[in-house]
Amino acid sequence: MPLYKTIKIDPDTKVLVWKITESLDELFRDKPLKDSSRVRVNGMKSEQHQRGFLSVRNLFAELGYTDLDLYYDAFGKPHLSDGKNISITHSYEFSAIIVGKNNVGIDMELRREKISKIADKFIDPEFAFLDKSEPDYIRKLTVIWGAKEAKYKMCNSRSLSFKDNMTVHPFVMDDKKGTATVTKDNFRKDFEFYFDEIEDFTLVYALEQNACR
Ligand SMILES: CC(C)(COP(=O)(O)OP(=O)(O)OC[C@H]1O[C@@H](n2cnc3c(N)ncnc32)[C@H](O)[C@@H]1OP(=O)(O)O)[C@@H](O)C(=O)NCCC(=O)NCCS
Incomplete structure (x- = not known):
């Protein structure tokens, strides 16, 4: 399924929700992934986790980002290279991100x-x-x-x-x-x-x- 829901909080802050109906192959297709992300996703024990992780990259694309724009700090917190704040969640068949100018957090x-x-x-x-x-x-x-x-x-x-x-x-x-x-x-x-x-x-x-x- 494409994007399930978009919530525009203000001009600088958006929540995007994806309903994951794609197969793992579909989610891998045409997707730029950093080596570290590829190693990570290939090492995940469950296909559900892999699909959650990859579907988040579909949400990035909705905002003009790719996996190459994201990095993680030592705590595992994700950051965007343009300085905007991002938070990520995935749970079973859903994934969601929030991106904003200020500090943001999300959970599903x-x-x-x-x-x-x-x-x-x-x-x-x-x-x-x-x-x-x-x-x-x-x-x-x-x-x-x-x-x-x-x-x-x-x-x-x-x-x-x-x-x-x-x-x-x-x-x-x-x-x-x-x-x-x-x-x-x-x-x-x-x-x-x-x-x-x-x-x-x-x-x-x-x-x-x-x-x-
Ligand atoms: C890290 C933690 C917040 C992840 O939450 P979760 O519900 O397991 O999983 P979610 O799918 O909602 O979130 C996962 C995303 O959180 C993000 N994340 C991981 N560590 C993070 C951190 N330290 N800070 C911010 N975000 C973090 C990552 O983006 C991750 O997704 P990704 O690795 O695929 O990019 C959670 O496992 C945790 O440690 N919670 C606190 C533990 C605790 O005190 N629990 C209280 C029990 S009483």
């Missing part, structure tokens, strides 16, 4: 009941506004998880705890947006996040609050 997750079993591993203050008996409990947990993954990708530090350093403030599902804060020692950053439920998946993307856009 399949909504699953089993997220409730690990809720106490990534949630603490948020339990104050969550109600396990609510019908949208799983939907909310998935949004919170996605918002924290997106923030993690923006903060580029492996030492942040989802539970202790990240807080998602109360939000309403129908608003499709919320705010969140990351704190650690003297560091504090506020974020706004937006979410969209696409088929059985929850897409969350985050921007730094008050960033000059």
